[in-house]
Amino acid sequence: MKKKVLLFSIITIVVISSFICITFYLKEQKIKEHEKIVENTKTKYNFYTENKINKKAKDKTTLIFNTIIEEADKNNNINFENFVNNTITDLNDNSSLINKIEEEQNNYHNSLDNLTFVNVLKTIDKKTDKKTLENIYNQNKFIQNIEEEKIKREEYLNNLTTLKEEITYFKENKELYTFENNIYFTKNEEVYNKLNEFKNKYNLDLNIKKQENTKIPILCYHGVLDEPWGLESLFVKIDEFASQMEYLAENGYTTLFVSEIKEADKYAKPIILTFDDGYKDVYTNAFPILKKYNLKANIYIISGWLDGQTYMSEDDLKEMANSSLIEVGSHTVTHQALAKLSNNRIEEEVKNSQEFLQKLTNKPIDVIAYPTGSYDERVIDSTKKYYKYALSTINGKEDPANLNTYTLKRIYVYRKYNLNTFKNLF
Numbered sequence: 001m002k003k004k005v006l007l008f009s010i011i012t013i014v015v016i017s018s019f020i021c022i023t024f025y026l027k028e029q030k031i032k033e034h035e036k037i038v039e040n041t042k043t044k045y046n047f048y049t050e051n052k053i054n055k056k057a058k059d060k061t062t063l064i065f066n067t068i069i070e071e072a073d074k075n076n077n078i079n080f081e082n083f084v085n086n087t088i089t090d091l092n093d094n095s096s097l098i099n100k101i102e103e104e105q106n107n108y109h110n111s112l113d114n115l116t117f118v119n120v121l122k123t124i125d126k127k128t129d130k131k132t133l134e135n136i137y138n139q140n141k142f143i144q145n146i147e148e149e150k151i152k153r154e155e156y157l158n159n160l161t162t163l164k165e166e167i168t169y170f171k172e173n174k175e176l177y178t179f180e181n182n183i184y185f186t187k188n189e190e191v192y193n194k195l196n197e198f199k200n201k202y203n204l205d206l207n208i209k210k211q212e213n214t215k216i217p218i219l220c221y222h223g224v225l226d227e228p229w230g231l232e233s234l235f236v237k238i239d240e241f242a243s244q245m246e247y248l249a250e251n252g253y254t255t256l257f258v259s260e261i262k263e264a265d266k267y268a269k270p271i272i273l274t275f276d277d278g279y280k281d282v283y284t285n286a287f288p289i290l291k292k293y294n295l296k297a298n299i300y301i302i303s304g305w306l307d308g309q310t311y312m313s314e315d316d317l318k319e320m321a322n323s324s325l326i327e328v329g330s331h332t333v334t335h336q337a338l339a340k341l342s343n344n345r346i347e348e349e350v351k352n353s354q355e356f357l358q359k360l361t362n363k364p365i366d367v368i369a370y371p372t373g374s375y376d377e378r379v380i381d382s383t384k385k386y387y388k389y390a391l392s393t394i395n396g397k398e399d400p401a402n403l404n405t406y407t408l409k410r411i412y413v414y415r416k417y418n419l420n421t422f423k424n425l426f
């Protein structure tokens with residue numbers, strides 16, 4: 001009996017002590033494992049604070065720290081005044097300014113809502129220690145001030161939206177001002193005021209000057225052809241014409257129809273392009289270049305001379321008239337020097353050409369160019385009955401506020417001119 005009790009006691013002791021041992025061992029293991037997790041959490045955090053971001057890592061701990069660091073970094077950068085000073089350097093480059101603002105808006109959109117502590121804790125996995133994470137969070141100013149931060153960011157986004165609207169205004173009105181030698185010039189009262197408002201609001205270093213009304217040049221071309229079949233000086237070479245149009249397009253010129261000449265005042269650099277006689281090469285060579293640079297031009301057609309070989313065809317003319325880049329006008333029926341004709345003949349030339357061209361193009365024909373620049377009082381009287389404007393060949397520019405309505409001045413462009421001569425014509 002005694003033996004049995006002893007055996008039982010021994011077994012009990014062995015069982016209990018091994019139980020204690022196992023429990024102790026397991027607890028040890030658990031602590032070690034926990035320490036590992038804590039270590040892992042800290043390591044990852046240090047990893048990120050040291051800027052050794054592994055962008056390929058996809059585990060949740062990495063993603064959490066990524067978000068914290070990114071948001072905290074953004075937090076440091078949120079300063080609207082700095083953004084304006086670093087971004088608004090050249091108002092003329094308005095498309096790229098708008099892109100930069102939109103990029104900035106996207107940077108700050110939607111980021112805050114996901115970053116509340118509750119939401120972050122929901123996403124952690126077993127490899128992250130909650131307490132450690134909590135400590136890190138509590139040390140992070142950005143997280144502590146999350147509500148303040150929200151307000152700050154909303155304000156920032158609102159400022160960006162307003163700024164974008166302001167830049168859009170300058171983009172939409174870019175033809176009304178120019179930027180040269182670091183000075184913004186405009187003739188337009190509203191644009192002038194908006195530029196000044198903008199400058200003062202953001203305390204920018206902009207030079208803004210009100211520009212006096214400038215006179216508008218009306219350029220007079222005939223042909224655009226490399227191998228002329230007629231008077232050589234009147235045929236500008238194709239390459240030369242192309243570089244002239246490129247120059248106008250790239251230097252802020254606004255091309256107008258003659259019928260729009262009274263509005264020339266609104267634009268910083270208005271110019272009118274005219275082509276007399278209606279040569280075929282204006283359709284084949286000049287028109288594609290005008291389309292390429294989206295420039296408007298005016299062509300004056302001898303209504304009796306449309307034939308499709310040296311002069312353009314009716315179809316050529318209709319296509320151009322419908323293109324929205326070309327305004328068609330009359331150059332009489334038979335290209336006679338009008339001042340040498342009888343009153344009846346003048347009337348015929350002026351009236352019949354208009355009728356014919358109106359029917360053909362289905363557009364109003366309100367402008368005439370006097371053939372060879374010939375006119376007198378009788379010619380003007382007759383022209384006034386049918387047309388709103390008439391073009392002479394008198395050299396010079398026109399003042400939109402004081403137009404020579406029935407003897408508009410022009411500037412010839414000759415074949416011998418190089419680009420430099422061209423630039424100095426107006």
Ligand SMILES: [Zn+2]
Binds near residue numbers: 371372
């Ligand atoms: Zn002519």
